[in-house]
Amino acid sequence: MSHQILQYLLSGLSTGAIYSLIGIGFAIIYNSTGIINFAQGEFVMLGGMLTYFFLSVVKFPFMVAMLLAIVFTTAVGILFERLAIRPLKNASPLILVIITIGGSILIRGLAMLIWGKDTHSLPMFSGNEPISIAGATLLPQHLWIFGITLFIIIVNRYFFYHTISGKAMRACSHNRRAASLVGVDVKRMVFFAFAISSAMGSVAGIITAPLTMTSYDVGVMLGLKGFCAAIIGGMSSGIATVFGGLLLGVLEALGAGLVSSGYKDAIAFIILLLILFIRPQGLFKKADTERV
Amino acid sequence: MSTERHVLLKYILFSCAVLVAPVFFAGGYLLNVLVFVGINTILALALNLLLGYAGQISLGQAAFFGLGAYISGIATATYGMNPWLALVLAAVIVGLIAFAIGFPILKLKGHYLAMATLGFGIIVYIVFNETFELTSGPSGLSGIPYFSVGTFEFDSDMKSYFLIWGFALAMILLSVNLVNSRIGRALRAIHDSEVAARVMGVNARLLKVQVFALSAVFSSIAGSLYAHTMTFISPTSFGFNFSVELLTMVVIGGLGTVYGSFLGAALLTLLPELLRTFQDYDIVIYGFLLVVMIMFLPGGLVRIPSLIMARFDRLRVRGREHA
Numbered sequence: 260m261s262h263q264i265l266q267y268l269l270s271g272l273s274t275g276a277i278y279s280l281i282g283i284g285f286a287i288i289y290n291s292t293g294i295i296n297f298a299q300g301e302f303v304m305l306g307g308m309l310t311y312f313f314l315s316v317v318k319f320p321f322m323v324a325m326l327l328a329i330v331f332t333t334a335v336g337i338l339f340e341r342l343a344i345r346p347l348k349n350a351s352p353l354i355l356v357i358i359t360i361g362g363s364i365l366i367r368g369l370a371m372l373i374w375g376k377d378t379h380s381l382p383m384f385s386g387n388e389p390i391s392i393a394g395a396t397l398l399p400q401h402l403w404i405f406g407i408t409l410f411i412i413i414v415n416r417y418f419f420y421h422t423i424s425g426k427a428m429r430a431c432s433h434n435r436r437a438a439s440l441v442g443v444d445v446k447r448m449v450f451f452a453f454a455i456s457s458a459m460g461s462v463a464g465i466i467t468a469p470l471t472m473t474s475y476d477v478g479v480m481l482g483l484k485g486f487c488a489a490i491i492g493g494m495s496s497g498i499a500t501v502f503g504g505l506l507l508g509v510l511e512a513l514g515a516g517l518v519s520s521g522y523k524d525a526i527a528f529i530i531l532l533l534i535l536f537i538r539p540q541g542l543f544k545k546a547d548t549e550r551v
Numbered sequence: 552m553s554t555e556r557h558v559l560l561k562y563i564l565f566s567c568a569v570l571v572a573p574v575f576f577a578g579g580y581l582l583n584v585l586v587f588v589g590i591n592t593i594l595a596l597a598l599n600l601l602l603g604y605a606g607q608i609s610l611g612q613a614a615f616f617g618l619g620a621y622i623s624g625i626a627t628a629t630y631g632m633n634p635w636l637a638l639v640l641a642a643v644i645v646g647l648i649a650f651a652i653g654f655p656i657l658k659l660k661g662h663y664l665a666m667a668t669l670g671f672g673i674i675v676y677i678v679f680n681e682t683f684e685l686t687s688g689p690s691g692l693s694g695i696p697y698f699s700v701g702t703f704e705f706d707s708d709m710k711s712y713f714l715i716w717g718f719a720l721a722m723i724l725l726s727v728n729l730v731n732s733r734i735g736r737a738l739r740a741i742h743d744s745e746v747a748a749r750v751m752g753v754n755a756r757l758l759k760v761q762v763f764a765l766s767a768v769f770s771s772i773a774g775s776l777y778a779h780t781m782t783f784i785s786p787t788s789f790g791f792n793f794s795v796e797l798l799t800m801v802v803i804g805g806l807g808t809v810y811g812s813f814l815g816a817a818l819l820t821l822l823p824e825l826l827r828t829f830q831d832y833d834i835v836i837y838g839f840l841l842v843v844m845i846m847f848l849p850g851g852l853v854r855i856p857s858l859i860m861a862r863f864d865r866l867r868v869r870g871r872e873h874a
Contacts, residue, residue: 295662343842352661353608357802357845360610360795364838372835479791483673486666521681528670535667536655 262394267512269392273401273470275508276408279501280463281485283415284456286496289489290432291445291452294355298339298363300482301370302457305332306464307473308370311379321382329461335366336457340450363478370475378474381465404466411459412501419496424451432496480524487531493541503542555731562727565810569716573709582708584824586780589715590773591816593722595800596809597769602798603807604730605762606742607657608665610794611672615767617679617789618645619774624695624784625685634698638775642768649767653760672794679786691785698779711780718776722769726809738762739807799841805851814852 281303288296309331313324343362347354384403389396419425430438431448439445463481464473471477484507489495491503507527515523534542576582598612622641626632632640656667679686686692698705698714705714729735740748741755749755778784796819804815822836848854 289662295666297665343846346846353602353606354845354849356608356662356665357798358842360798361838361841361845364795364834365842366838368832368835368838372832483669490666519681522677525674525677528674531670532667532674535659535663535670539659539663 263516264513265393266395267516268509269395269397269401271509271512272505273404273508274467274512275488275505276404277463277467277481277504278484278488278507279504280408280411280459281481282488282492282500282504283412283496284459284463285486285489286492286494286500287428287456287459288452289494290496291428291435291448292344293352293435294344294359295486296453296456297356297359297482298366299456299460299485300478300480301363301366302332302336302460302478303464303467303481303485304367304370304473304475304478305335306461307381307468307477308374308379308464308475309461310465310468311381311473312374314381315379321384325465328465329458332461332464333454333458336453336460337450339366339457340453344449344453345446363482367475367478374475376475378472379468380472381468383469384466398470400466400469404470407462407466411462412498416497418455424448428452484527487527487534490531490534491542493543495541495543499541499543506542558727558731561810562724565723565813566720569720573712577709581824582712584820586708586711586715588813588817588820589712589719590777590780591797591800591820592719592813593715593773593776594770594797595804595812595816596719596722596726597766597773598797599801599804599806599809599812600726600729600738600769601762601766602801603805603811604735604738604742605759607759607763608661608798609668609763609766610665610791610798611668611670611675612766612770612797613789613791613793614672614675615645615649615770616774616777616793617675617784617786618648619771620778620784620789621679621686621692621774622771623775624692624778627696627779628692628694629685634696634775634779638772638779641775642771645771645774646764646768649764650760653763654756657756657759657763669791669794672791676786676790679789686786689786691783693783695778695782695784697782705780715776715780718772722772723809723813730809734758742807796837799837803840803844803851805853806849808851808853811851811853818852 281299284302285296285299288294288299306328309328310324313319313327314321317324319327339362343358344355347358350358383398383400385399387398387400389398390402391397417425419429427438427443428448428451430441430443431445435445438448463485464477467481485504488504488507489500491506492500494500507530510530511523511526514526572585573582576585594612594616597615598609601607601609619638619641622644623634623637626637626640627634652671656664656671659667680689682688705711730738737748737753737758740751740753741759745755777788800815800819801812802815803818804813805811819837844851850858
């Protein structure tokens with residue numbers, strides 16, 4: 260029994276790592292623009308599907324395919340900001356919710372038209388020889404997921420705390436107007452936010468695809484789960500959201516394994532509702548500002 | 552007041568059009584589509600009361616629609632209840648559920664409200680799929696009886712048309728009265744600024760929950776009508792995509808306009824029929840319409856006549872200046 264729990268824990272942590280990456284993407288855009296980008300999940304889908312496309316259809320080497328997928332997804336993120344978000348000045352949250360939903364439907368629909376409704380798989384990054392740890396088994400891909408997630412989080416941390424652009428983005432997240440008064444180019448920061456979070460989304464989509472397969476509609480659920488992670492983390496673009504994602508992944512894996520796999524997806528949303536009702540500022544934050 | 556007469560006249564004209572319409576489509580396939588336009592009009596109207604008037608978004612409307620349909624379906628098909636009674640039962644239960652979750656949910660605003668209602672919708676959808684004993688799961692619930700009065704059954708498109716549009720017209724009348732009343736003004740005040748509304752003595756919190764519950768009851772009734780017209784229901788009709796479709800109807804028709812709900816519902820119900828040749832493209836077209844409409848015509852379809860009039864007026868003024 261205990262090694263079974265360990266198994267759930269390990270697989271939960273690896274899905275949780277994916278949720279963390281997506282959640283941080285949500286948080287970065289939210290903090291610099293005040294927008295919850297409902298199209299975030301589509302970046303994740305694009306990462307996986309574009310890699311599949313470049314690898315299996317265009318027949319590029321795996322590394323090249325992955326890099327191109329990240330570049331293309333980032334371009335889509337930037338384009339989305341330019342075409343749909345930037346023209347709307349001072350729009351109400353309602354309008355922004357609707358426009359990002361519209362954008363996500365559009366991206367998903369185009370992906371379906373271009374690549375069809377089939378599910379595709381990507382090869383593992385390095386073999387599929389299981390590694391056994393205290394009775395539980397891991398695939399090398401799980402280690403890749405942990406490693407890449409950790410790497411991105413460290414780079415992120417460095418960017419936000421040790422570079423001028425990163426610091427400027429943090430300034431925006433505290434107060435956009437004040438930031439612009441001290442010379443921060445807010446528009447540029449919004450541009451950065453969309454670029455970074457779409458790139459991170461695509462990476463999440465690429466590293467998870469070898470395990471979970473990918474298709475035009477995987478973005479919806481992954482996006483929503485990532486949002487749950489960000490909510491648990493109080494919309495922080497740092498470590499709190501990472502914990503949120505890992506917690507969600509583990510709870511889901513345990514729930515699916517011990518209670519019922521059919522209700523696996525419901526667990527995330529029950530947690531989401533509970534957090535929104537009881538601690539809308541996130542699990543780890545003190546209620547300093549009203550997050551309404 | 553003349554505006555009141557104007558409102559009444561509009562309603563009577565609309566009702567007449569609805570009553571006469573089947574003459575042109577009798578026996579045809581389009582009549583069946585118009586039945587669905589009726590159901591979607593009720594659903595869009597329900598969401599519009601909440602979103603367009605009170606300014607509170609809901610991405611979980613399909614859940615209330617589905618709950619109405621399933622409660623009605625299970626009560627009649629499994630437990631042999633009378634369909635009319637089941638409709639009332641479903642509306643009461645769904646109203647109570649909405650009232651109960653309304654208080655914590657409507658404390659949230661904007662994006663957070665959108666996500667919370669979305670989460671609720673997905674949970675309900677999963678429950679439909681997983682409670683096999685009650686709902687028969689993904690394969691759907693069949694054997695739901697038609698509505699009937701004595702031996703008269705509402706079993707044809709023509710009969711369903713009048714039944715459903717009867718309900719729709721009654722709800723439209725109710726909504727028109729509501730939005731032109733003190734409550735309607737209070738709702739619009741909440742939409743513009745909740746703080747200001749509260750300062751003026753509007754019990755914003757309670758009123759929001761009441762509108763949320765009313766919207767849920769309307770959706771539930773639409774669900775019962777749907778279940779007893781189709782006689783078969785399955786979870787896919789009540790998923791997240793349908794909530795988004797309803798949102799699209801309301802935005803395209805016009806936020807905060809009763810007849811806009813009808814226009815949006817009619818367009819989005821007829822569009823897939825007209826675009827049959829495009830098949831899978833419809834989802835792309837929805838997304839495109841949603842983005843383009845909100846960017847370039849935020850008032851919705853109902854604003855088109857007044858926009859044209861305004862353009863015309865401007866031309867006339869310019870013409871006079873030249874003269």
